[in-house]
Amino acid sequence: MGVPVRKVAMTATGLTTRVRHKGTYKTLLDGVSLSLESNSLVAVVGPSGSGKSTLLRALTGYQPADEGEVLCGGRNLYEHFAELRRRIGLVPQDDILHTQLTVRTALRYAARLRFPRDTSQAERDRRVEEVLDELGLAHRADNRVTALSGGQRKRVSVALELLTKPSLLFLDEPTSGLDPGLDRQVMQMLRDLADDGRTVVVSTHSVANLGLCDRLLVLAPGGRAAYFGPPGEALAFFGRTHWADVFEDFDRHPEREAEPEPVVARRDVPTLAAPAVSVMQRPPAPQRWGSQLLTLVRRNCSVIAADRGHVWLMVALPVLLGVLSMAVPAQYGFLPASQAGVDLAACAPNFNADAQCVLLVLAIGACLTGTANSVRELVQERVIYQRERATGLSRSAYVVSKIVVLGAITAVQGLVVAGIGLWGRRLPGHGLVISSSVAELVAVVVVLAVTSMMLGLIISALVRTAEKTMPLLVLATLVQVMCSGAVFPLFNQAGLAQLSWLSPSRWAVAAQAATIDLSRIGPPAEAGRPGLVDPLWTHTAAQWGLDVGVLVALGVAGVAVVTVLLRRHEPVVMRRR
Known part of the structure; x- marks a missing residue:
């Protein structure tokens, strides 16, 4: 024989x-x-x-x-x-899967992303069950991956790769x-x-x-x-x-x-036969961009919801920051200081010195909330992204899915921070663009939080290890505070003024200052030069629109930066796609 x-x-x-x-x-x-x-x-x-x-x-x-x-x-x-x-x-x-999910859920999401677009859900689910049985994981299918032993977790990673029946x-x-x-x-x-x-x-x-x-x-x-x-x-x-x-x-x-x-x-030792040259076959049609986006959004929501401690932290953080904002004393709110009974010709006018402090604290809350939400998001699942990218995942669908989920969460958190921080304050009767000044102020805080979330994604795409994100979170928040224009005047300092334009907080504080006419009701930038005011704080609808427009543009630019930075961590053969 x-x-x-x-x-x-x-x-x-x-x-x-x-x-x-x-x-x-x-x-x-x-x-x-x-x-x-x-x-x-x-x-x-x-x-x-x-x-x-x-x-x-x-x-x-x-x-x-x-x-x-x-x-x-x-x-x-x-x-x-x-x-x-x-x-x-x-x-x-x-690990090349999200350990917060159960074994079956993680494999089902992977199957949705990897299988051809003409594969039915029943076929995907059947293949998931086949792989679970093949690797002896059926009795652990409803356990979270984090609850498995080291050997079982490695089996789950292998199961993920066996879904598409690779020969190698x-x-x-x-x-x-x-x-x-x-x-x-x-x-x-x-x-x-x-x-x-x-x-x-x-x-x-x-x-x-x-x-x-x-x-x-x-x-x-x-x-x-x-x-x-x-x-x-x-x-x-x-x-x-x-x-x-x-x-x-x-x-x-x-x-x-x-x-x-x-x-x-x-x-x-068997004799080796030469490899057969197979006929070029058209690869199966990958999932459509919209289908990938929907699957990624659903998976992101499932991962977040599975970590209850993280969910409670996301709920508590904006509430605490809002309460801290509300604790800042502001006798006159965002209105001019009362000058009743004062001879304006005999003494200097009074100024509302507290309004600027309230705007600063609101900006800090928005910046910290937004950046903290996303600063670890990309780096902690980089290995997962690299493997999914090699199997046909769209880079843009991945980025947009993060923006959709984290943006929605951050917007709600920004709404909470601003809502609590402005509660009971005396506010102008009308906004510059929006009829309600409250809505105008809240909208700016929300946009600042979302733009700061994009800054967090940039940091997460830039670093190579998750340990580096926390120091950079502190640094990014501190830089935004110093560049806000509410700590000390920036507009009259050449070089530093232009550099501060890259900070989202600079434009957000400016937009809110324009809404409440802070240049008029607040103290002057220099005591001896009352006419010296920040041009970005001008109380006009056009200036408010410019401030908010630049803030939005910074967020959009952040999307492009994140997409470019993600390319560095992809398999070389996928970087041109």
């Missing part, structure tokens, strides 16, 4: 990747070549920094190699990524942080997935369960392939009895040239 012939699921030839580091180029992968057989489990091991994750990104198209090619079904993966991406599943080290599944360090028992469970799960007809490639630091694999790739420092063959013969090839000795040799002699795949005589 002859040895069964296995087809090659993927072939990589001469993969080389370099990055610029401190003025020189550092090689991460150095001419790596390998063939991945169908229905096999392949492990990639090596010391830290040997290029395991870089290799997986090159094989999946996330980060194409600088040199070499990857063929999948006879086609170049980098050139035909849009058609081939459905064949490839990638499970990164971090790549996992980056799936056993990292797991105890030996869970390590073996995960590796056995991958063995079962390979036996069911998939090609599974796993990078790992653990060498305890390599015997479950069909092939083993060992990477040496510098990204060189030191060994590619049966795992049972690897130690003998290196002349060692323990893997610790092999890795220690790598550390001691990093400059030693790596050997190609060893020539070993094994009767059970």
Whole structure:
């Protein structure tokens, strides 16, 4: 009886990747070549920094190699990524789903985003249940992901990738942080997935369960392939009895040239058949932009609602800030100070010095509320976005979904802050543009809160870790306070005045100051020059419209900035789409 012939699921030839580091180029992968057989489990091991994750990104198209090619079904993966991406599943080290949701809910949202537009809901739900059964998660389907063990959470991440039935599944360090028992469970799960007809490639630091694999790739420092063959013969090839000795040799002699795949005589090693060149097929129609937007909005709402502590914080924060605003004493509200019984010719007029303080506190409340809502939103789900982007998610639909949900929440919070802060105050009888001065003042606070929310999204898209967002939240709020024009005059300071135009609070305070005619009822900017007033505070409808118009324009510009910044964190093959 002859040895069964296995087809090659993927072939990589001469993969080389370099990055610029401190003025020189550092090689991460150095001419790596390998063939991945169908229905096999392949492990990639090596010391830290040997290029395991870089290799997986090159094989999946996330980060194409600088040199070499990857063929999948006879086609170049980098050139035909849009058609081939459905064949490839990638499970990164971090979770690729929202842990606040239940397992079934998270998978259903993923199915709505990933399945072709002509797939019915019944078909999607049926596939979700099939994957849950296949991975032994049916009894945990209604549990939140956060309530699962490390091994079970990794199963859920794998389940997410199996929804679209990929023929190639790549996992980056799936056993990292797991105890030996869970390590073996995960590796056995991958063995079962390979036996069911998939090609599974796993990078790992653990060498305890390599015997479950069909092939083993060992990477040496510098990204060189030191060994590619049966795992049972690897130690003998290196002349060692323990893997610790092999890795220690790598550390001691990093400059030693790596050997190609060893020539070993094994009767059970199958002969590899050449990959069949498949006919170019049109990829299934992706979900429409509107459908993606609706799914993302619903998922965002579900994620927020699932975290009750966060919901209570969002309710309490604007109330507390509004109460603090209301606590600011303002005897005359937003009206001129009473001058009854005063001889205006004999003494200086009285001014309403408290109105400016109230406007400042309202601005602080709006800025802090809006920015706090969004400053962690993008960075905390970056890995999820990267994976969904690679599967066809629209960048603009993702951004708009965040704006819709967070904008609605922030607008309500701004309404609460302004409503409480203005409660019982003496206000002008009419606004400049809106008949009610109360509505005009509240509208400006709401717009400022939403624009500050966009500032928070910019910060979240800019930073690389969530830990950096809190210091930047404090800094952004402080900058907006100082640039508001309510702490000290800005209009008469060249350079600083123009720089403050980039701050949303500058225009929001100016619009409110225009509504109540603060230049007239408040104290002058300089005691000796009563005629020196802030031009952005002019009590006219045109000036109010300009102030609010610039404030809105800053928010719109923020949308463009967030969209551009998100592109930096996407797979390279998706950045042009």
